[in-house]
Amino acid sequence: MKIAVLGTGMVGQALAGRLAELGHDVTVGTRDIAATMARTEPDGMGNPPYSAWAAARPAVRLATFAEAAEGAELLVNATSGDVSIAALEAAGADNLAGKILIDIANPLDFSRGFPPTLFVKDTDSLGEQIQAAFPQLKVVKTLNTLTAALMVIPAQLAGGEHSVFVSGNDADAKKTVVGLLESFGHTDIIDLGDITTARGTEMLLPVWLRLMGALNTPMFNFKIVR
Amino acid sequence: MKIAVLGTGMVGQALAGRLAELGHDVTVGTRDIAATMARTEPDGMGNPPYSAWAAARPAVRLATFAEAAEGAELLVNATSGDVSIAALEAAGADNLAGKILIDIANPLDFSRGFPPTLFVKDTDSLGEQIQAAFPQLKVVKTLNTLTAALMVIPAQLAGGEHSVFVSGNDADAKKTVVGLLESFGHTDIIDLGDITTARGTEMLLPVWLRLMGALNTPMFNFKIVR
Numbered sequence: 001m002k003i004a005v006l007g008t009g010m011v012g013q014a015l016a017g018r019l020a021e022l023g024h025d026v027t028v029g030t031r032d033i034a035a036t037m038a039r040t041e042p043d044g045m046g047n048p049p050y051s052a053w054a055a056a057r058p059a060v061r062l063a064t065f066a067e068a069a070e071g072a073e074l075l076v077n078a079t080s081g082d083v084s085i086a087a088l089e090a091a092g093a094d095n096l097a098g099k100i101l102i103d104i105a106n107p108l109d110f111s112r113g114f115p116p117t118l119f120v121k122d123t124d125s126l127g128e129q130i131q132a133a134f135p136q137l138k139v140v141k142t143l144n145t146l147t148a149a150l151m152v153i154p155a156q157l158a159g160g161e162h163s164v165f166v167s168g169n170d171a172d173a174k175k176t177v178v179g180l181l182e183s184f185g186h187t188d189i190i191d192l193g194d195i196t197t198a199r200g201t202e203m204l205l206p207v208w209l210r211l212m213g214a215l216n217t218p219m220f221n222f223k224i225v226r
Numbered sequence: 227m228k229i230a231v232l233g234t235g236m237v238g239q240a241l242a243g244r245l246a247e248l249g250h251d252v253t254v255g256t257r258d259i260a261a262t263m264a265r266t267e268p269d270g271m272g273n274p275p276y277s278a279w280a281a282a283r284p285a286v287r288l289a290t291f292a293e294a295a296e297g298a299e300l301l302v303n304a305t306s307g308d309v310s311i312a313a314l315e316a317a318g319a320d321n322l323a324g325k326i327l328i329d330i331a332n333p334l335d336f337s338r339g340f341p342p343t344l345f346v347k348d349t350d351s352l353g354e355q356i357q358a359a360f361p362q363l364k365v366v367k368t369l370n371t372l373t374a375a376l377m378v379i380p381a382q383l384a385g386g387e388h389s390v391f392v393s394g395n396d397a398d399a400k401k402t403v404v405g406l407l408e409s410f411g412h413t414d415i416i417d418l419g420d421i422t423t424a425r426g427t428e429m430l431l432p433v434w435l436r437l438m439g440a441l442n443t444p445m446f447n448f449k450i451v452r
Contacts, residue, residue, distance in 0.1 A: 122343045
């Protein structure tokens with residue numbers, strides 16, 4: 001499938017790398033190609049800069065948000081939550097129309113330090129805001145509740161015996177996304193319902209962040225035991 | 227131990243019954259004894275009225291919030307979140323001073339229908355509000371993330387292979403509470419840190435409610451796989 005991954009950070013790299021490895025035709029979208037390629041320092045989490053990551057993956061192209069979106073059949077929102085709407089506006093509504101968007105972003109607000117709070121929650125969600133801003137997109141919220149490494153290779157933890165969630169209004173879009181998640185190795189994929197259920201998964205972030213602190217690792221995940 | 231369980235609903239009944247069964251001296255506290263005993267209809271969830279439940283458990287006494295709290299060494303807040311502060315005020319600050327409070331309440335707001343929203347979240351929590359209102363209480367937030375039946379007999383689901391969380395400022399109080407949780411059969415008890423971490427567990431409720439809808443049962447729980 002021709003896939004655009006919007007965002008060049010840890011999540012974008014994990015998704016783009018894994019999708020390319022699985023044989024998809026992947027373009028990473030960024031706001032400013034020159035600025036992305038000019039960064040030579042690791043990010044705040046110690047991850048290598050995009051240029052170093054990309055050098056090892058010649059099959060993955062880098063393009064503007066608009067160019068990446070234009071050619072894609074399916075898009076992945078791996079931008080920071082606070083710039084997700086702007087990134088999609090830059091991609092252009094015409095380039096999004098009728099396509100599936102896998103939305104991984106969380107509405108984290110770091111303006112008051114760590115742990116971050118959520119800039120939208122409870123009566124609304126980032127997933128819903130994106131769906132409302134781009135009604136012709138088929139938004140499927142997923143993968144926002146676990147660390148990037150486990151999003152794409154869940155078998156790294158407990159043989160993959162943990163859960164992911166999907167939220168979205170379009171049943172066929174969710175079916176396509178579930179297929180991609182299964183190709184990553186996910187075996188327990190729970191369909192929570194329409195895009196309003198993204199409120200629930202985005203509100204998992206506060207306990208996720210506290211668990212990362214208590215367990216001293218991001219390599220954990222929720223399993224829904226039933 | 228002499229324990230006061232504040233609240234006569236499903237959660238109060240589950241805790242009081244299990245604690246009595248384990249040999250504790252349990253008094254259930256209510257706002258109005260006559261009104262509690264006069265109810266003969268099941269509650270909105272189809273649970274039997276308190277009087278029917280109590281008739282089968284003669285060892286469990288019913289008293290006012292103040293009387294129950296006065297004699298207790300440890301208290302359980304099993305009231306609805308919206309009346310928890312009022313219930314503790316009725317119990318009387320003098321009757322609470324220096325004691326442990328296991329806070330199970332969630333800040334659910336049903337005023338806009340189902341699913342409920344949270345009346346406090348993200349930058350504050352009900353657990354913190356209770357701790358702030360009653361600084362001489364040792365508040366330990368726990369058990370608010372699973373259904374009442376599993377709170378007290380976790381082995382009913384997957385042999386107990388699922389997680390509970392504790393949040394609180396007092397290490398000794400948390401140790402006492404962990405001991406009680408272990409006596410119920412909990413084996414994976416995660417100390418998230420101080421009472422501010424209750425923000426995380428209270429914010430699990432929206433996804434819990436959506437999961438109950440998607441799975442069509444409340445008999446599930448989160449396991450933190452790591």
